[in-house]
Amino acid sequence: MLGVYHLVTRKGTLVRRTTHAALAAVAVAAVATSGCGGDAGAPAASSAGTVAPNGQTATVQAIDNSFSPKELTVSAGTEVVWENRGRNEHNIIPENEDDPWRVDTADFQPGETATWVFTQPGTYRYYCSIHGTINAGMPGVIIVQ
Numbered sequence: 001m002l003g004v005y006h007l008v009t010r011k012g013t014l015v016r017r018t019t020h021a022a023l024a025a026v027a028v029a030a031v032a033t034s035g036c037g038g039d040a041g042a043p044a045a046s047s048a049g050t051v052a053p054n055g056q057t058a059t060v061q062a063i064d065n066s067f068s069p070k071e072l073t074v075s076a077g078t079e080v081v082w083e084n085r086g087r088n089e090h091n092i093i094p095e096n097e098d099d100p101w102r103v104d105t106a107d108f109q110p111g112e113t114a115t116w117v118f119t120q121p122g123t124y125r126y127y128c129s130i131h132g133t134i135n136a137g138m139p140g141v142i143i144v145q
């Protein structure tokens, strides 16, 4: 019986060590994530699957009155640059109005640019509310892979 008891104790110790190592890895990952994404203000709870900025940029032009390209596919971590190349004022309204990358008309006048680093894979639909809705007029979509 004593031998069996010892075996269980050893196993328990081993499991605890494994757990400690896993927790340490999670802690390191959390620190790394918050260090990279801190300036984006993303809450830690939603940082799962977040990718650090990768140094790449991709451009969408707002012309009168459409986004070009209308659909843009980028890898996670890419900075999307919207340029207002039209003579009209435009804006960038995410389909999900709680998303933080909204750009108001005052900040997107002709000649101005707006940028956002998309750090999580997903499909991000948006539109210019001056010239349409999410489904018609001046919609766009960023596909982050």
Ligand SMILES: [Cu+2]
Residues within 6 Å of the ligand: 065, 089, 090, 091, 128, 129, 130, 131, 138
């Ligand atoms: Cu517009």
